[in-house]
Amino acid sequence: MIAYIKKPFVLVIAIYCSGILMAQTSDDQFRMPLKTVLTEIEQRYGIKMQYGEEMVKDKWVNYARWRYRPDAETTLSNILSPLDMAVNKTGDKRYKLKYFEYHRLTPEEGKARLDYLASHYSNAQQWEQRRDSLKKCMWEALQLSPLPPAPxxxxxxxxxxxMDGYSIENIAFEVLPGLYIAGSLYRPLKVKSKIPxxxxxxxxxxxxRYRADCQLRCATLARMGCMAISYDLFAWGESLLQFKSEDHRRALAMTVQALGTIRILDYLLxxxxxxxxxVAISGGSxxxxxxxLITALDNRIKLSVPVVMLSSYHSGGCPCESGMPIHLCGGGTANPEIAAMAAPRPQLVISDGKDWTDQVPQTEFPxxxxxxxxxxxxxQVENVHLPEEGHDFGVNKRQLLYLFIAKHFKLDIASQLDAxxxxxxxxxxxxxxxxxxVFGPKGEHLPANAIKGFEQLKAMFIHQFQDCSSKPDKRCNKNEQLRRLPDN
Incomplete structure (x- = not known):
């Protein structure tokens, strides 16, 4: 009888030890597999989790059951935060697992952060002290202080x-030695005086920039009497002749794009x-x-129209928007504060109801x-909110841009209006x-000195920056005075 009982008893003890005690003691930090924890949370709180197997494979949670709380959401936050993961609520008691997004908060968190930032200044003098500190830090965060020498x-x-009332020319700018940005420059056919x-x-x-709506926007601005230029993102368009598409999601993309716009404006002026x-700037997403960013950094910009992007709870999910630590300046900032650095220059914020700009009328615009x-x-600051529209630069948004520019730049566009x-x-x-x-269908006209690959860019950029820092000259510092100009 004793022998009969002993074997199953030992088996039960072995299972108990391996499944609970051995995995859940302080010696092992009460460690459990993430998938097991999520399954247990589903059962305990009556919720449903959505995730791919690759997201939970080989992931473990220390002190797992010690993190449980009375409600599911606090529990999930406690479990997932150390793993740089979180959840989106997709329905009643339904959640989707996601990786931590450093650039995104909840709308409530975004508003609270904006209120906190606003509590630090109550007049122009206090704000300008904050603005100037942010600006200096942002140049440094981009590694553009001082600017490297221009080719x-x-x-x-x-x-x-x-074309009908406008011209187009394909144009490429050498931003750093061997680094090119291609674009399309649109101008009015008849120019009688200075134009925006x-x-x-x-x-x-x-x-x-090859999209129909981008061509429509730039060509129409040219027909209105402006010179308008669209240009490639880093590692997009013709930049892919020099870099791989995945290079766009590297932090240095943000720096290259900022430097590129500065170089383009240098030339146009x-x-x-x-x-x-x-001088105006307007882009979407x-x-x-x-x-x-460029409006905050460069006082030569006199008018700005950010489209479907201003948000207190989303800083931009691509490294080309938030890869360099500009949002950590001043103890932490946010896009509305960056947008405020344009004040008192004219600014039109275009928002919609189907993306992260959905809160603009009640949060960011006030x-x-x-x-x-x-x-x-x-x-001088306006917001047009399109609650039934989504994340695009559609015709209604373009019309708002045209009229805002015409009003503030005093353009006579009566002849450009339809019935x-x-x-x-x-x-x-x-x-x-x-x-x-610019460089031909197969890139056959790419200059011989064009660099190839991100490692070359990184090495060359570091060399240029270090050389400029150690031996500054007029080429390095030619834009320093621009940074010190008053905003008005």
Whole structure:
């Protein structure tokens, strides 16, 4: 009888030890597999979790059951935070596992952070102290203080075409030795006096500057009397002749794109028809992040229109928007505070109801009004919210851009309006991608000195920066005075 009982008893003890005691003692930090923990949480709280097996494979939770709390969400936060993971609530008692997103908060957290930032200043003088400190830090965070020497070569310009009321030319700029950014420069056919510049960086939409809506926007601005330029993201478009697509998701992409815009503006302001008092920038999505950043950094920008990007709870999910630590400046900042650095220069924020700009009318815009109010210029900042629209740069958003630029740059666009009073886009010719290329369909015209690969870029950039820091010269410092100009 004793022998009969002994074997199953030993077996039970072995199972108990291996399944609970051996995995759950202080000696092993009460360690459990993440998948086991999530299954147990589902059963305990009556919830359902969604995740792929690769997300939980070989992941363990220390002190797992010690992290449990009375409610599921606090428990999940306690379990997942040490693993740099979190959840999105997708329905009633339904959650989806995700990796931690450093650039994203909840809307409630975003508002609380914005309220906290706003509590640190109550007048223009206090704000400007904060703004100047942020600006200095942001230049340093981008590793652009001081700016590296600019290459001495002229832009590469090919294939100028004349259309109905505007021209297009394919253009490429050497940002650093062997590093090129290609773009499309649109100009009015008839230029009688100085004309505005509109920089048009773009987001991560398919086809980028080759898209129909991008061509419509830039060509229409040219027909209105502006010179407008769209240009490639780093490791997008013709930049892929030099880099791999995955290089775009490296932090240095943010620096290259900022430097690229500065170099492009440097050149455009040398053109005899350019009006330095009327320089605008407008981009959507990631281009909206870039719009806010460049406006904050460069006082030559006189008007900005960030589209579908301003958010207190989302800083931009791509390293080209948040890969360098600009949002850690000043003890921590956020895109609305960066957008406020434009004050009192005219700014139009275009938001919608189907992305992270959904809270702008009640959260971010009142904050901007307060900041512009320090200068008695609340009329210089506007928000148009399109609650039924989504994350794009569609026709309604473009129309808002046209009218805002026309109003503040005093453009006579009566001849450009259709019967409905809208700016007419119908006379724009949409060209195929091949027509907009600088370096040819196969990259056969890429300059011989073009660098190839991210490691070359990194090494060359570090060399340029270190050389400029140790032996600054006029080329390094030519834009330092621009940074010190007053915002108005």
């Amino acid at each position: 001495t070569g002229k832009p590469i310009i090919v294939s100028k075409r004349s 510049i509109v920089l048009c960086p773009d987001g991560h939409w398919a086809q980028h 040398t053109l005899k028809e350019a009006d330095s008092s009327r 990631g281009g909206g992040s870039h719009t806010m 904050y901007l009004q307060k900041m512009y109010g320090y200068y008695g210029k609340t009329d 409905a009073g809208k700016v007419d886009e119908s006379k724009v010719t949409i060209e195929p991608e091949t027509a907009l290329l």
